[in-house]
Amino acid sequence: MQIKQVTTTNHSENILPLVNVVFLLLIFFMLAGAFSKPDLFEVIVPSAENDNAADRKVLTMLINENGEIAHNQSILNEEELVKTIKDELEDGSLVHLQLKADASMDAIRLIDLMELLSTTELPAIHLLTVAPGSKQ
Amino acid sequence: MQLAKTQKKHSIVSLTPLIDVVFILLIFFMLASSFAEWQFIELSVGKAEEMRVDSRSTSTIKLITDGTFTLNDKEMRMEEIISIVRERCRININHPIIIQPVEGVSLQSLVTILDQINEFAGKNISLAKVDS
Numbered sequence: 529m530q531i532k533q534v535t536t537t538n539h540s541e542n543i544l545p546l547v548n549v550v551f552l553l554l555i556f557f558m559l560a561g562a563f564s565k566p567d568l569f570e571v572i573v574p575s576a577e578n579d580n581a582a583d584r585k586v587l588t589m590l591i592n593e594n595g596e597i598a599h600n601q602s603i604l605n606e607e608e609l610v611k612t613i614k615d616e617l618e619d620g621s622l623v624h625l626q627l628k629a630d631a632s633m634d635a636i637r638l639i640d641l642m643e644l645l646s647t648t649e650l651p652a653i654h655l656l657t658v659a660p661g662s663k664q
Numbered sequence: 665m666q667l668a669k670t671q672k673k674h675s676i677v678s679l680t681p682l683i684d685v686v687f688i689l690l691i692f693f694m695l696a697s698s699f700a701e702w703q704f705i706e707l708s709v710g711k712a713e714e715m716r717v718d719s720r721s722t723s724t725i726k727l728i729t730d731g732t733f734t735l736n737d738k739e740m741r742m743e744e745i746i747s748i749v750r751e752r753c754r755i756n757i758n759h760p761i762i763i764q765p766v767e768g769v770s771l772q773s774l775v776t777i778l779d780q781i782n783e784f785a786g787k788n789i790s791l792a793k794v795d796s
Contacts, residue, residue, distance in 0.1 A: 543679065543683065546683075547679065547682075547683055547686070550683070550686050550687060550690055551686060553690055553694075554686060554689055554690045554693060557690065557693035557694050557697050558693055560697070560699070561693060561696070561697020561698065561699060562697065562698050562699075563696060563697065563698070564698050573702075574771055574772040574775035574776070575772070575775075576703065576705060576775050576776070576778075576779040577779055578703050578704075578705060578779055578782065579703065580703050580704050580705075580706070581701070581702070581703060582702035582703055582704045624706075626704065629771055630771065631770060631771055631772040631775070632770050632771070632772065633770065633771045634767065634768065634769070634770070634771070635727070635765035635769045635770060635771050635773065635774040636765060636766075636767050636769075636793060637771075638771060638774070638791070639765070639791050639792070639793055642707065642709055642791065645709045646709050646710060646711050648709075650709050651708065651709060652706050652707060652708050652709060653706075653707045653709060654704035654705070654706055654707075655704060655705045655706075655707055655775070656702050656703070656704050657702075657703050657704065657705060657775060657779075658700060658701065658702065658703065659701065659703065662700065662701065
């Protein structure tokens with residue numbers, strides 16, 4: 529009886545298409561993804577259907593569900609918040625403030641904050657939202 | 665004269681460590697990249713002031729809880745409120761609208777109603793606290 533000889537194939541040739549695809553994926557994620565610093569606390573922003581694209585380079589402050597405000601990895605009290613905004617306004621770099629507020633936060637807290645910010649010369653707040661159903 | 669035969673050699677450097685590194689880089693970029701598309705609702709910061717409201721010429725939407733709303737102190741469904749306010753804004757684009765969330769109402773409820781009103785209303789939308 530003659531036993532069929534098993535031909536050995538070159539493995540490195542077989543995985544070349546896989547390597548190509550992996551390289552393409554790597555390049556895609558390197559170019560298309562944006563890095564961001566991890567926030568001080570997790571904030572799930574409200575969903576809305578507006579189509580105003582937010583600017584990533586604007587001063588952004590976080591507000592968690594308890595109404596605590598954070599900026600640059602530290603929690604600010606109301607005086608520090610007003611001072612930070614006034615300093616930024618004096619620099620002339622601040623046009624508006626972006627607020628990344630938690631969807632479950634009390635809505636009254638936002639009104640209180642706007643009242644507080646009315647003491648500065650800040651013209652507008654941009655309240656960040658995401659499209660309904662999109663991943664945050 | 666006999667020429668020396670050149671032997672075809674397989675590459676000495678193995679591809680496997682390269683693929684390992686590329687996979688690790690791929691996983692890193694997949695996990696570290698953010699694709700969230702942020703949007704915003706613009707809120708003008710005006711001077712806070714007390715105002716008298718004429719209920720005939722103003723639409724005051726009160727958010728009692730996360731699912732209960734009143735329009736000029738009359739309880740209605742959200743869709744009814746939106747259609748009435750839309751009609752008023754069609755007649756007068758600067759029809760004043762006041763949104764009053766009661767304590768305990770979530771920001772999501774406020775944003776949902778703001779988002780719907782922003783579609784048709786002019787710039788005359790105010791946020792206010794309920795008189796205590």
